[in-house]
Amino acid sequence: MKKFEEKTIKTKEIYNGKIVKLQVDDVTLPNGKMSKRELIKHPGxxxxxxxxxxxxxxxxxxxxxxxxxxxxxxxxxxxxxxxxxxxxxxxxxxxxxxxxxxxxxxxxxFYTSPGFADExxxxxxxxxxxxxxxxxxxxxxxxxxxxxxxxxxxxxxxxxxxxxxxxxxxxxxxxxxxxxxxxx
Missing domain, CATH: 3.90.79.10 (Nucleoside Triphosphate Pyrophosphohydrolase)
Structure with a gap:
């Protein structure tokens, strides 16, 4: 699975609430290009x-x-x-x-929405x-x-x-x- 791994370069916290945290990560893609990922962090x-x-x-x-x-x-x-x-x-x-x-x-x-959340x-x-x-x-x-x-x-x-x-x-x-x- 390492061939698909994205490396986080920078994380910017947008919101830290009672239920979720929102962040935007700058990542390096497997092909070397850069992208952004909007993420929801959830305690489960x-x-x-x-x-x-x-x-x-x-x-x-x-x-x-x-x-x-x-x-x-x-x-x-x-x-x-x-x-x-x-x-x-x-x-x-x-x-x-x-x-x-x-x-x-x-x-x-199971992960509820793995495209954007870690719940x-x-x-x-x-x-x-x-x-x-x-x-x-x-x-x-x-x-x-x-x-x-x-x-x-x-x-x-x-x-x-x-x-x-x-x-x-x-x-x-x-x-x-x-x-x-x-x-x-």
Missing amino acids: AVAIIPITKDNKIVFVEQYRKPLEKSLIEIPAGKLETGEKPEITAIRELEEETGYTTNQLSFVTS LMYIYITDQLEELKHPVAGDDDEFVETLELTLEEAKQYVEEERIHDAKTNYAILYLHALERVQSC
Whole structure:
């Protein structure tokens, strides 16, 4: 892979915010020419596929300002500095759904938008949900509503583009594949 490597000559920080850092890098390309790369630095995120005892998937609906609309998604959130992904997963599950768990299974991780961002998303699954006696308060600026759907209902939401983000589409595809494997 070294033959495609770009060497950073200079980095200019544009913005350092609560969630992302923006920078522009001057790079030398493999052919020796110069170019600029606009980059988003992100601490990473975690998403959870929570399955209830009656085999429904717990989703959250929330408004997404960049899209100017609400989306239905699996619970997810940003990694805090130094925080292990499993801890983030449980924290977000509790804050967003009112459930907790003592058992998480790692599914996969992937880069969300490698053309311009370094965000790494970790996906976990649990079917060992316990309802919290005292719900945990979420972020002050986050407003979510939970809903529970069967896998068939979730697939229908994908077709209708009510579920329309990569991590949630991945989760549904993963569950669909598990269902097909288990029926063989």
